[in-house]
Amino acid sequence: MLLWLIVGCEIGFWIILFLGLFIRYALKFPKTSKAVLLCVPLLDLILLVATAIDLHHGATAEFAHGLAAVYLGFTVVYGGPLIKWLDQYAAYKFQSGEKIEAEQKYGWSHTLDEWKQWLKGVAAGAIAAALLFLAISYVNQPEKTKLLYDWFQYIFWVLLIWLVCWPVWYSLFPKKATS
Template sequence: MLLYLIIGCEIGFWIFLFVGLFIRYFFRSPKLSKAVLLCVPLLDFILLCATALDLHNGSIADFAHGLAAVYLGFTLVYGASVIKWADQHIAYCFASGEKPDQPPSGGWEYTFYEWQQWGKGVAAGVIAWVLLALAIAYVDQPERTSALNEWFAGIFWVLAIWLLVWPVWYSIFPKKLSHKV
């Protein structure tokens, strides 16, 4: 059931995002748009409460409980930048807005960009670790939370591989600047 709620929160994120931006650019109502976009963090709060309530009611922690922590970490760190990205693109395409920000095309600026993205990933991982640790402490029954412990290593390895494949790689072999004609 919790897995379906996570999927619903992800779908809800995109629905609130596009409805909010639709209201902003097609109905020209920035206040109403902002109210709709403020519903996005409400989805995170609902997921957090549902996860805590499920564990409180005696559920044995499983994959979905760990995924909820990772999802919340990701949305808390990346949610605002995804909204900004979508806002810039829709403003550019439909409201004569400025050209959207683009990542650097290469050189050390691109390497720095990759380090920033990885740093955001670390922040999301730390939030997920904290939520997992809080869930384990909250339940305080190791036999019910053993599945959550597996997530710590998973998050670590995803971040370690990400570190090596992008920031470290581009630090050693900087991406060449592309010159567009």
């Protein structure tokens, strides 16, 4: 059930986002659009409350409970910049706004960008780990939350692989401009 709520929140995120942008640029109601876009964090709150209630009512933690924490961590860190980028893109497409030029980065500029993205991932992982820790403490029954402990390792390994395959790799072998 919780897994479907996570899927629903992800679908809801995109629906609310596109609805907000449609209201802003097609219908020309910027204030209404802002109100709609402010509903995006409500999805995160719904997911957080549903997860807490499920665990509080005695559910044994499952994969979905840990996934909810990770989803929330990454949404907090990456959701705002994604919304801002899509808003700028929609402004360009529908209001002749400033075109977003994807800056081609090479060398140390590209490497620095890889490190910044990885550090954002670390922040998202830290938020997810904090939520996992709070859930484990809230339930306070190790036999019911032992699956949540596994998520600390998942977060660690994903961040480690990300670190080695991108920031460290490009630190050792900087991206070269194509001719």
